[in-house]
Amino acid sequence: MHWTTGLPLFFATILAMELVAYVAHRWVMHGFGWFLHESHHRPRTGHWELNDLYAVIFAIPSFILLLGGVQLGWWPGFTWIGAGIAGYGAIYFGFHDVIVHRRIATRYLPKSSYMKRIIQAHRLHHVVETKAGTVSFGFLWAPRPEVLKAELKRRQHAGVRAPAGRPDAVPID
Template sequence: MSLLPGISLFALTVAAMEGFAYAMHRWVMHGPGWFLHASHHRPRTGAFELNDLYAVIFALPSILLLAGGVRWGWWPGCTWIGAGIAAYGAIYFGFHDWIVHKRLPHRHVARSTYMKRIVQAHRLHHVVETKAGTVSFGFLVAPKPEALKAELKRRERAGMRAPDRG
């Protein structure tokens, strides 16, 4: 496969992964997969949480496609798709785990309108500690915080965490 179609396939895969991540987060992680994801909505003790198994689960198709495309002679597009999935995972880790949840030490302060919006939308997602009633399931494309706050208010703050009195 030539470079331009490969890069296009890679970019389309990264973009499509946001839709996939939204669907998985909304209907699997906050549905039947809550038994793993619930750990992410509680304070973490230690370096890992049960929810981290999702990173392993979602990495498997990327690894399979990369191996198939590079080592096993599958259609060359598999390599580009696998790389796109891996790139989305790396971007997600950088934004979600590193910047938003500060799982690695850093001094980054969100200053751009885009970064502030992502961080605030994700924090509003986490004010709800139950599997239902949550808002904002995507990550790289986030609704306006004002819309999320209005939706939480409309839901009468169902499932919201009690304010921290500490």
């Protein structure tokens, strides 16, 4: 497959993965897969959490498509799709694990309104410690923080953790 066809397929896959990630996060991780994802909504002790197994699970289709497209003679587009899934995984890791959760030390400070918004939306997602009641399930797109705060307030802050040192406080206004 020529790169002029493959590259758009690669980028389309990255965009499509945001929808896949949203669906997986909302209905799998906060659904029947909560037993793994719950560790991500609790303080981490050590470098790893049970939720990290999702990275392995989501890497499997990428690996299979790359293997099939490169080594097994499958349709060459599978190589580009597998690479797009891996590309999304790399973007996710950089944004989610490095920038938001600082699992790798960095001096990065968000300056653009987009980065500030997406980071704040993800932090608002994490103020809820329970399986239900969470807002903002996307990773590269999120509603404005004001919308998310209003939704948490509408839900009467169900599942929202209290600020550190103030167990009786209502955390978000």
